[in-house]
Amino acid sequence: MIADIKAFLSDFLVLGDPLIYGADISIVLSMVAIVFVLSYFKKWKWLWKEWLTTIDAKKIGIMYIIAALLMLFRGGIDALLMRSQITFPNEGFLDSQHYNEIFTTHGTIMILFMAMPFIVGMMNVAVPLQIGARDVAFPYLNALSFWLFFVGAMLFNLSFVIGGSPDAGWTSYTPLAGAKLDPGPGENYYLIGLQLAGIGTLATGVNFMATILKMRAPGMTLFKMPMFTWSSLITSLIIVFAFPVLTVALALLTIDRLFGAHFFTIASGGSPMMWANLFWIWGHPEVYIVILPAFGIFSEVISTFSHKKLFGYKAMVWSMVLISALSFVVWLHHFFTMGNTAAVNSVFSISTMAIAIPTGVKIFNWLFTLNKGRIEFSTAMLWALAFIPNFLIGGLTGVMLAIAPADYQYHNSYFLVAHFHSVLIGGTVFGMFAALHYWWPKMFGHVLNEKLGKISFWIFMVSFNICFLPMYFVGLMGMTRRMYTYPEGLGWMPLNVVITIGAFGMGIGFIVMVYNIYWSARYGKRDKTGDPWGGRTLEWATTSPAVEYNFAHIPKVETADAFLHMKEKGTTGQISKAPFKPIHMPNNSGKPFIQAWLMFFAGFGLVFEWYWLAIPAAAATMLVMAFRSFEYHDHHYIPVEEIERTESATGRLN
Amino acid sequence: MKRLTLKSLGVLALFLVFLTGCTNKVAVLNPQGPVAKQQYDLIIWSFILMAIVVAGVLIIFIYVLVRYGRKNSKGYDPEDEGNAKLEALWTIIPIIIVILLAVPTVKTLYGLEGPPKPANATGKKVEPITIEVTSVDWKWLFRYPKQGIETVNYAVIPEDTPVKIKLKAIGAMNSFWVPELAGQQYTMPNMPMNMWIQADHPGDYLGRSANFSGKGFAHMSFHILAKKDANFDAWVKDVKANKPALTMEKYKKLLEPDIAGEMTFSSYPKVLDKKDAAMEQHMNNDDMEGGMNHDSGH
Ligand code: HEM
Ligand SMILES: [Cu+2]
Numbered sequence: 001m002i003a004d005i006k007a008f009l010s011d012f013l014v015l016g017d018p019l020i021y022g023a024d025i026s027i028v029l030s031m032v033a034i035v036f037v038l039s040y041f042k043k044w045k046w047l048w049k050e051w052l053t054t055i056d057a058k059k060i061g062i063m064y065i066i067a068a069l070l071m072l073f074r075g076g077i078d079a080l081l082m083r084s085q086i087t088f089p090n091e092g093f094l095d096s097q098h099y100n101e102i103f104t105t106h107g108t109i110m111i112l113f114m115a116m117p118f119i120v121g122m123m124n125v126a127v128p129l130q131i132g133a134r135d136v137a138f139p140y141l142n143a144l145s146f147w148l149f150f151v152g153a154m155l156f157n158l159s160f161v162i163g164g165s166p167d168a169g170w171t172s173y174t175p176l177a178g179a180k181l182d183p184g185p186g187e188n189y190y191l192i193g194l195q196l197a198g199i200g201t202l203a204t205g206v207n208f209m210a211t212i213l214k215m216r217a218p219g220m221t222l223f224k225m226p227m228f229t230w231s232s233l234i235t236s237l238i239i240v241f242a243f244p245v246l247t248v249a250l251a252l253l254t255i256d257r258l259f260g261a262h263f264f265t266i267a268s269g270g271s272p273m274m275w276a277n278l279f280w281i282w283g284h285p286e287v288y289i290v291i292l293p294a295f296g297i298f299s300e301v302i303s304t305f306s307h308k309k310l311f312g313y314k315a316m317v318w319s320m321v322l323i324s325a326l327s328f329v330v331w332l333h334h335f336f337t338m339g340n341t342a343a344v345n346s347v348f349s350i351s352t353m354a355i356a357i358p359t360g361v362k363i364f365n366w367l368f369t370l371n372k373g374r375i376e377f378s379t380a381m382l383w384a385l386a387f388i389p390n391f392l393i394g395g396l397t398g399v400m401l402a403i404a405p406a407d408y409q410y411h412n413s414y415f416l417v418a419h420f421h422s423v424l425i426g427g428t429v430f431g432m433f434a435a436l437h438y439w440w441p442k443m444f445g446h447v448l449n450e451k452l453g454k455i456s457f458w459i460f461m462v463s464f465n466i467c468f469l470p471m472y473f474v475g476l477m478g479m480t481r482r483m484y485t486y487p488e489g490l491g492w493m494p495l496n497v498v499i500t501i502g503a504f505g506m507g508i509g510f511i512v513m514v515y516n517i518y519w520s521a522r523y524g525k526r527d528k529t530g531d532p533w534g535g536r537t538l539e540w541a542t543t544s545p546a547v548e549y550n551f552a553h554i555p556k557v558e559t560a561d562a563f564l565h566m567k568e569k570g571t572t573g574q575i576s577k578a579p580f581k582p583i584h585m586p587n588n589s590g591k592p593f594i595q596a597w598l599m600f601f602a603g604f605g606l607v608f609e610w611y612w613l614a615i616p617a618a619a620a621t622m623l624v625m626a627f628r629s630f631e632y633h634d635h636h637y638i639p640v641e642e643i644e645r646t647e648s649a650t651g652r653l654n
Numbered sequence: 655m656k657r658l659t660l661k662s663l664g665v666l667a668l669f670l671v672f673l674t675g676c677t678n679k680v681a682v683l684n685p686q687g688p689v690a691k692q693q694y695d696l697i698i699w700s701f702i703l704m705a706i707v708v709a710g711v712l713i714i715f716i717y718v719l720v721r722y723g724r725k726n727s728k729g730y731d732p733e734d735e736g737n738a739k740l741e742a743l744w745t746i747i748p749i750i751i752v753i754l755l756a757v758p759t760v761k762t763l764y765g766l767e768g769p770p771k772p773a774n775a776t777g778k779k780v781e782p783i784t785i786e787v788t789s790v791d792w793k794w795l796f797r798y799p800k801q802g803i804e805t806v807n808y809a810v811i812p813e814d815t816p817v818k819i820k821l822k823a824i825g826a827m828n829s830f831w832v833p834e835l836a837g838q839q840y841t842m843p844n845m846p847m848n849m850w851i852q853a854d855h856p857g858d859y860l861g862r863s864a865n866f867s868g869k870g871f872a873h874m875s876f877h878i879l880a881k882k883d884a885n886f887d888a889w890v891k892d893v894k895a896n897k898p899a900l901t902m903e904k905y906k907k908l909l910e911p912d913i914a915g916e917m918t919f920s921s922y923p924k925v926l927d928k929k930d931a932a933m934e935q936h937m938n939n940d941d942m943e944g945g946m947n948h949d950s951g952h
Contacts, residue, residue, distance in 0.1 A: 096869045169866055175843060176826040176868060181791075266844045272827070273842065306722070309735040337829060338840045339821075339847035342763040349759050353752045360748035361741070363711060368740065370718040372731040377723070385719070392711055396704040403755060405762040406696045408837020409682045412829060412864040476682040478833045482866040487875075490860075491679040 011184075014164055019098070023161050053588040055139040057124040058546060060146045062443055064121030065436070067150060069514075071114040074157065076510060078106035080503055087500040089488040099484030100167040101186070105160065107170030108190065112197055113153040115290040115424065118432040120149070120204050122293065123232045125439055127208060129539035129546055130226045132217025132555045132562075137210035139586045140634070145200040145207065147596030152197030155603050159189035163608065166190035169482065171279060172253070174264035174272040179257045185607045191254045192603040196596075198246050205239030208232055217538070219557035223317070226537040226560070227303075227310060230317050231296025234324050235289050241328065242285035249278035258609060273338060280331035288327040291423065292320055294431025295362060298384045301434050302366050303561075304533055305381035306373025312365040313560065319358035326355045336404040337411050345404040352402035359395055363388065378533070379453030383434035386461050387426060394422025397472065412482075415475030418468045425464055433457075433513070441532045445545045446524040452516035456509050463505025470495040470502075528651070536561040541575055543650040549583045549638060552576050552647055576652035580644065582637040589634070595624040681833035686859060687852040688770035689836035692762050699758060703751055769816035770852045782816040782850075785809055789821075789828035789841040789863065791911035792870030797922060801890050804900050806908065806917035808877040812886035813853050821847045824909060826868055832861035832878050840865060853880035870913040877916075894920045 014020045038044050051059060081102055085094040094102065124142070128135055136142050159165045163185035168177035177187050212233045216225070225233075252263040253275065262270035303310040310316065332340065332348040340348075366388060375381070397419040401407050410416055441447045474495045479486060486492055531540040541563045542551055555575045559565045566572045598621045605614025647653045685694040721727060769782050786797040787809075796809040811817050821830055823841035831838035832851060839849040853859065863874035881889060900919035905926070908914070 096872065100866075100869070173827065173866075176866070181826055181868065273845065308730075308732045311734065312736050312741055315736075315741055335840070337838050338842065339845065342760075342767050345763050346760045349763070350752070350756050353755055356752060357745065357748040361745055364714075364744040365741075367711070367714050367718060368737075370715075370722060372729055372734045373718075373722050374725070374727060374730045374732075375719065375723045388715055389712065392708060396707060399755070400697070400700050400704060403696055403700055403759045405693050405759065405766060405837065406700060408839070409690075409693050409697065409833060411838060412866075473680065476680045478681040478831075478860065478862065480831075480862060480864045483872040485872050 012163055014161060020161055027161065048590070049588070052593050053143075053590045055135075055143040055586055055588055055592075056548060057128050057136050057139065057142060058443070058550075060142055061121045061124030061126075063146060064117040064124060064149070065443075067153065068114050068118035068121060068432070071109050071117070071153065072510070075106050075110040075114055076507060078102045078109070080507060082106065083500040083503040085484060086486065087496050089486055089490075089493055091485060094484065096484045097167065100169075100482070101160075101165035103482055104166050104169050104172075104190070105156075108156065108166070108194070109153075110424070111170065111286070111290070112194060113149075113156065115428050115432075116197070116201060117149055117153075119235070119290060119293045119428075120145075120201070122228075122297070122432065122435045122439065123204075123208055123235075125443055126435075126539055127211065127229055127232050128215075129442070129542065129550055130229045130537050131212060131215060131220060132538045132541075132551060132557065133211065133215040134550050134554075134583065135586065136207050137215055138207050140589060140592065140628075141203050142207055143589065143592035144595065145203045147592045148200030148203075148599065149197045151596045151600035151603070152193045152195070152200065155196065155600055155607070156189055156193030158604075159186060159193075159607075163189070171283070172275075173279075174253065174256075174275040175266065177253065177275075178265055178272075179260070180265070188254070188257060188607040188609075191250050191257070192606050195247065195250045195254070196599055196603055198243055198250065201239060202243040202247065205236040205243065208236040209240060212236070217555050217557050217562075220562065223314070224557060224560045224562065227299035227313075227316060228293070228296035228537075231292045231299075231320060234320050235292045238285045238289050238292070238324050238327065242282045242289070245278055246282040246286075249275065249282065252278075254606070258606065273335075276335050276338065277331070280334045281328075283334065284331045285324075285327045287420075287423070288323060290428045291431075292323070294387075294428050295320065297431045297435045297438070298366060298387055299369075300537065301380050301384040301438055302369050304438075304536060305376045305378055305384075306370050307376065307534065308369060308373040309561065310365070311368040311371070312361075315361055316365055319361045322358040323355060326351060326358075330355065333402055333404075333407070336407045349402055349404045353399055356395065356399050356402075363392065363395075378437070379448065379450055379457055380434045380438040380533075382454060382457045382461075383430045383437070386457070387430045387434070390426030390430065390461075390464070391423060393469075394419060394424075394426050397422065410475065412480050413475035414471045414479045414481060417481050418471035418475060421468050421471075425468070430461075433460075438533070439539075440520075441527040441544045442539055443545055444521070446520055446526045447532055448520045449516050449524055452512060452519060456512035456516060458509075459512060460506055460509025463502045463509055465502070467499050467502025467506060470498045474499070531563075536564040538563050541566065541572060543652065547646050547650065549585060549643075552580055552583075552643055552652075576647055576650075578644065578647075578653065580640045580647075582639055583643065584635060584637055586635050587633070589631075591624055591628055595621055598624065681860070684834055686834040686857060687836065687854050689766065689850055689852060690834055692765060692770075693837050696758055696762055700755055703754060707751065766850070769818070769850050780815050782818050783812065784818045784820065785811070786820045786822065787830055787841070789823045789825075789830070789867070789874070790909055791825040791868060792863075792874050793908070793912075793914040794830075794863075794874065794876045795908065797926075798890075799927065801894075802921050803890065803893050803897075804919040804922040805893075806914055807875075808879060808916045810879045810881055810886060810889050811851070811853060812883045813856050813880045815852065815883075817851050819849045819851055821849065825911065827865055828863040828867045828871075828874065829865035830861065831864040832859050834859045835861075835878060838864045851878070853878070856880050856882055856885075868911070870911070873913045893918055896920070 010016070038047060051063065054060065081094065082099065085091050085099055166172070166186040166189055168182055168187060172187065172190055175181055212229055255261045256263050256265065262268040264270050264272050264275045266272065299310055299316060330348060330352045332344065333352045336345050336348070397415070401410055401416065401419060437448050437453055474492055477490065477492055479492050527544040530543045532544070538555055541555060553575045555562065598617050602614050602617035602621060605611065605617060644653065682697070683694065685691040784799060786799060788795040788797070794807050796805045798804070819830065821839055821841045823843045825843070827840055827842050829838045829840045835853055836849065836851045839847055857880050859878045859880065861876045861878055863871060867874070897918045897920040900922040902923045905923060
């Protein structure tokens with residue numbers, strides 16, 4: 001009995017590993033610190049009222065972005081651990097099991113819990129402002145989306161210290177990820193964590209589609225929308241079509257693992273390859289979900305800092321539409337090497353290459369936006385400019401991977417690892433960093449320091465190339481991804497040393513960026529105007545940070561680049577001047593937070609197959625939803641006096 | 655911005671070094687048989703096209719940055735918002751490039767389906783040999799059905815002879831990759847697949863699994879030894895005469911998840927030829943109570 005309990009605890013708490021003890025200690029310490037700070041400064045109420053129960057898209061956006069930065073840190077530590085292990089041949093820093101867990105958590109966290117919330121966060125911050133709306137279409141649902149993402153991420157991260165992390169790769173291919181070859185809670189964490197976050201994302205897709213289609217300011221026709229809003233609309237559309245596939249795939253594999261079904265096992269007629277199909281039918285559109293909003297941001301930033309109209313607006317829109325359509329018919333390129341006929345591989349080779357056409361169109365349009373411009377090298381602009389050559393390399397190696405017979409030589413090698421980091425970092429991460437510097441004043445009311453910004457940019461960008469360019473060659477030398485060690489005498493070492501140096505360089509660049517955030521919060525230039533960059537779109541028409549209701553009067557739009565047009569006509573004052581009408585706003589609610597945590601416990605119960613926990617928690621979730629449907633007083637009006645007070649406090653009334 | 659140019663030049667230079675100088679270390683760029691050679695040709699062709707695109711984009715990029723990167727650059731035109739002709743041009747250029755890539759891609763794909771043509775065309779038709787390759791957690795079994803022998807983690811093939819590789823997996827999926835001889839193909843449970851390899855010269859070609867399969871995955875490398883015809887025959891004779899037989903017991907031991915060294919067997923249980931499918935089925939099955947209450951809580 002006692003031995004049983006001991007054995008259980010040892011598995012449950014993953015005993016006997018210094019790395020994990022370290023994590024345990026740091027988690028406990030940071031918890032204690034957080035609780036202490038909140039209590040000492042009497043901030044519990046503030047936390048609850050201002051953040052945990054908020055349904056204001058701007059605040060939700062900020063929470064998404066903070067979570068994304070934390071996850072970038074966690075995923076980055078994973079990356080550095082991996083690189084430390086494979087710098088030299090035959091190292092013993094991490095064993096195989098560890099390494100496998102770490103690349104799995106690195107990949108999953110970076111895509112699902114870093115890139116996704118970063119993007120959704122930016123959408124929350126910018127889209128309602130850009131279209132002149134007061135919030136998203138379904139603010140309550142928006143809060144629920146955030147909390148579902150958040151608890152999904154927490155559940156996934158918990159695996160490291162409780163029960164053990166998943167270890168079958170972020171792609172989680174069956175049969176390796178099935179119950180037979182991978183028993184234990186690790187893979188369950190992956191399945192349930194992604195499921196929770198995925199449902200949240202699906203709701204976000206619905207929400208932003210409705211918001212952008214229905215809540216635009218009067219006069220803003222579709223083809224007068226800012227490019228980031230366009231990219232968010234198309235992204236939402238992809239989410240709505242792609243994420244249900246993930247939901248179903250995860251559910252089927254969960255049923256396989258928990259209840260002994262055979263969707264993906266060989267026994268009883270299941271098909272492991274079906275997982276690969278389902279995963280990538282979601283997975284390929286997913287990579288466009290994380291890149292298109294970055295494209296949108298680059299369009300905004302490049303146009304703003306070239307002080308010039310976006311070149312080829314219509315072509316930019318239609319190329320995104322085309323990319324989104326094509327993104328659903330290329331998934332098989334992830335397994336050209338699974339014995340398809342020549343005909344099948346030909347079709348998917350060509351459809352994949354075809355994506356290069358609209359993407360090429362976009363690259364040239366950005367170049368010609370710069371042309372005849374007056375280019376201002378701000379930090380945001382530097383990230384956008386660096387995107388062009390770096391993403392180009394990622395995109396072109398993508399075309400090389402699309403050539404199926406050549407892919408037989410690149411597939412699963414470091415050539416592939418280099419390719420997807422070129423696009424994910426050179427595209428998505430550069431895009432998010434550009435957005436961070438660009439919209440920071442709109443979020444927090446002060447600009448980030450330009451000098452520190454540029455230092456972090458150069459360190460990060462140069463290190464990124466030192467890290468990932470050599471990977472292409474190591475791949476061609478025959479090094480495959482997911483190897484926790486490699487033998488001597490293959491000639492792989494010199495390049496691996498260079499790669500690791502680059503990886504740590506990126507870490508330093510990131511630290512400088514974080515320091516910049518800290519420095520600028522204390523000493524950064526405050527933005528009194530609301531329009532620090534000479535902006536062109538409506539988010540710059542309101543104060544920095546934007547007031548709760550975004551605009552005292554909903555702006556009227558006549559052209560694309562609506563705010564620039566107002567400035568030229570001298571009508572900017574109209575959206576803040578009296579007389580006011582009371583503003584209809586939704587109420588804050590603690591229910592999304594509570595419901596999400598109940599779902600967390602239901603998920604945790606499923607991970608360990610503790611149905612005594614899972615079932616009551618799931619039932620309680622239903623109860624919260626039932627209560628919500630009987631809630632009739634879910635909105636209020638901001639009275640005119642309060643609007644006047646707020647507006648004159650921002651100096652816009654006189 | 656100068657750093658960007660320098661960087662790209664550096665990349666190109668680096669690549670040229672690899673293409674010309676020390677390519678023997680870069681396995682993919684050192685094809686030693688007709689299959690890898692066809693793939694290599696495509697790689698080089700696509701690389702040339704890509705290099706042209708990179709050059710074109712970088713020239714425009716650097717030009718606009720230098721020309722318009724100053725405070726008072728002349729020719730500033732904030733209303734410049736499109737140009738139908740230019741936009742048509744850069745729609746057509748990528749289309750042409752895609753066509754230039756697609757045609758050889760499709761040709762090669764169909765070409766790779768059959769046995770490769772012998773490199774030194776002596777005119778005589780060479781009889782292909784067949785090897786059944788099975789990935790097991792975490793080792794490679796090579797079975798020669800015609801010769802009746804079996805090896806582990808290495809195989810011997812005659813040079814200039816098409817070798818038909820029949821791929822199978824017991825346990826997790828793996829991927830059979832010998833970069834100098836041929837691009838990879840997965841091994842999948844219950845889904846037998848074929849590929850061809852062929853070596854132009856005698857030599858020792860390193861292969862490894864390219865698809866992650868669990869704990870021992872990084873150790874799943876193997877050697878393909880290409881020998882002259884006569885030496886191959888001699889090797890087979892030697893194996894049949896001097897090596898132990900693979901017993902059923904030993905075979906079952908091999909199927910257990912573990913890493914292994916190189917082994918050679920003069921024969922394998924004949925029953926496997928017929929029963930193999932059933933055996934595989936059995937091995938890939940869940941054990942009866944598996945899935946339901948695996949070790950959570952114990
Ligand atoms: C400091 C920056 C980063 C470094 C040094 C880094 C390094 C690596 C390395 C070395 C691997 C391969 C591990 C292996 O196969 O053995 C890897 C895998 C991966 N990385 Fe990163 N990475 C970084 C950032 C990112 C970012 C920003 C993303 C996504 C937005 C990302 C997504 C992935 C994914 C999806 C995988 C595949 C994981 C798998 O094989 O299951 N990485 N990374
Ligand atoms: Cu894809």
